[in-house]
Amino acid sequence: MKGMRNFIAISNIILFLPIITYAQNDEALPIYKNPAAPIEDRVNDLLGRMTTEEKIEQLSGGQLSIAGLTGLATLNAGYDTPDNERLGIPGLKFADGPRGVRFGKSTCFAVSASRAASWDRKLEENVGNAMGVETLAKARNCLLAPSINVVRHPGYGRAQETYGEDPFLLGEMGAAFINGAQKNVMADAKHYAANNIENTRQIVNVVIDERTLREVYLPHFKKAVQDAKVASVMSAYNRVNGLYCSENEHLLKDILKDEWGFDGFVVSDWFAFKIRPLRALEAGLDVEMPFALSYGLPLEIAEAIHRIPMESLDESVKRILRQKFRFGLFDIKRKVDADIHKSEEHKKLAYLSSLEGITLLKNNNNVLPLNRNTIKTIAVVGKYANTARLGDGGSSAVTPEYTVSPYEGIKNRAGNGVQVLLSEGGDAAAVASKADVTVVIAALTPQDEGEFLFISGGDRANLRLHEEDEQLIEAACKSSKKCVVVMEAGSAIIVEPWIDKADGIVMAWYPGQEGGNAIADVLFGNYNPSGKLPVTFGKSEDQYPPQLRNSLRATYGYYHGYRYIDKNNLEPRYEFGYGLSYTTFDYSNMRIDKLSAAKNDTINVSFDLTNSGEVDGNEVVQLYVGFESSKIDRSVKELKGFEKVAVAPGETKRVTIPIKVEDLAYYNVDKKAWEVENITYSVYIGASSKDIRLKGEFSVN
Ligand code: GLC
Secondary structure, three states, rough: OOOHHHHHHHHHHHHHHHHHHHHHOOOOHHHHOOOOOOOOHHHHHHHHHHHHHHHOOOOOOOOOOOHHHHHHHHOOOOEEEEEOOOOOOOOOEEEEOOOOOOOOOOOHHHHOOHHHHOOOOHHHHHHHHOOOOOOOHHOOOEEEEEOOOOOOOOOOOOOOHOOOOOHHHHHHHHHHHHHHOOOEEEEEEEEEEEOOOOOOOOOOOEEEOHHHHHHHHOOHHHHHHHOOOOOEEEEEEEEEEOHHHHHHHHHHHHHHHHHOOOEEEEOOOOOOOOOOHHHHHHHHOOOOOOOOOOOOHHHEEEHHHOOOOOOOHHHHHHHHHHHHHHHOOOOOOOOOOOOOHHHHHHHHHHHHHHHOOEEEEEHHHHHOOOOOOOOOEEEEOOOOOOOOOOOOOOOOOOOOOOOHHHHHHHHHHHHHOOOEEEEEOOOHHHHHHHHHHHHHEOOOOOOOOEEEOOOEEOOOOOOOOOHHHHHHHHHHHOOOHOEEEEOOOOOOOOOOOOOHOEEEEOOOOOOOHHHHHHHHHHHHOOOOOOOOOOEOOOOOHHHOOOOOOOOOOOOEEOOHHHHHHOOOOOOOOEOOOOOOOOOOOEEEEEOOOOOOEEEOOOOEEEEEEEEEOOOEEEEEEEEEEOOOOOOOOOOOOOEEEEEEEEEEEEEEEEEEEEEEEHHEEEOOOOOOOOEOOEEEEEEEEEOOOEEEEEEEEEEEO
């Protein structure tokens, strides 16, 4: 094959020799090298100078090689597409992931699930920006994040990497991340689409009706493309309605590229199957990673017999070049300090990414915040009490310079007058008996949940804590005067077996390198917890649709999460959007600025939010729209807006949340179009999806 490649290369050079000669003689810079020229002109100029072989080279991580495989293992190669020396085209240089830059040492932020629980768009944009800067610092140019997979079941192995169960929250947080990251490098919205089962991710065929696909599994990708202008989208491993996502024309061309107008490139997940390489190219897969397993040889064979769909080849190369020009790969040589991840700014952001996501679930008799004046001894117990649980060991793993365990954080914040005892083993009950309050750290591990890597990860076998931790809670809470359970996991935990034993319960997710300090600051009240759940914490597994964790074929329903809870009149333990505070908030004086709206209107819902307690607080106010008068089967209500508002004690702030009427549309499968019903819509303003404080309505005609 080498000979064939050389033949092709020589034949093309002979053809292009005149142009090359002319360009060298012509003083003017070639258009594609001119930063002032319009990007499309630069793309077309450069494309016209490329041989077919050079075009093919843009489409993959190159030929499978030992160097590439070892590089893949150590993250130093196998993540790149080749540079083109002749024309000076830099290759794509990818790096994961949603928790931080998986390349050398980087800042390890709290997992995406924690940031979802913060409901703080600005924070997420700042986290995206910081990861983008660190990607640049490592001379990489495309960050493989955010993951915006729907958590259709909390047992989904990679729930920690994404922003929860609701398409609106996924879209808002994903777009915020992309806006931040793309101030520096290309971002990548993944995994497109319906990638929500981990154990059989490479082969499962997700059977999904068009309305469920459009309304539940795609809106957040559409927002990433149309609002955040994401540079790339990663096609998922799984099949959708029989076709692998990497060669699924309906997903890649009909919807993503033609209907949504996506002008970036689609990159396959690593080693993702493609049955028919030429079909994948024509279906809209632009880049095959990590190696040219199907895009290499077969394309060259196809070329040799002149069967390559040249228009598809050119289209893919243009998409890749377009983003390379857009993100300055040809022009900007921005130097970033290689040690930026050691900066105070990035450490602080890692801390905030945990702090704002920590969610207070139970606080009986105000056991929290811990009062240093009355508490002289604290016991911190649990197998992982002095371990930083950062999350799974898959592609989103990050190696930080340091970590702070829960015990270290509590020691750091306790102050001199408070003794902090530690037990990581069997003497926990004895240690707890000496304490005024016991903090039980109950954490999941990469063996319980994470990217499916055969030896670790996968979908959760159940939604409970480890049995040993449930027993520890029982013992420690029995022998201690008071006890607080701090959970570290990527998604919902069923707390029923032990909930009555604990005075306080806190969800800390996988809190990143600064997690211990953030947990301690919430426990001691240095920060008033403001997290709200991005996933439903049910009382039992039958409050969720079937997990389907080992399915080869999985049919997705229209309802899951709080929409499933509402539709079935269920009472979860802690609902979507739930989270307690050390203060109280009152909601009043709601006003809807249009009681009758047209389809292209935006309605503004405003209300007063008062902090009626004693301490500063940040409240996540949520706006749900109800479809009770709909003529078709619809959710009882759907999240359509939220804001995180800081309010001082006694202060009242006027909050306004806009609703675009077009966002209330359902997908009419018969018409193959979105349709807004001319009905009356309910507006619910809530502190959670069940704790509704204000209600109103408007109609559309
Ligand atoms: C993995 C993951 C994907 C990641 C890629 C590169 O299998 O599914 O999220 O970006 O491969 O590591």
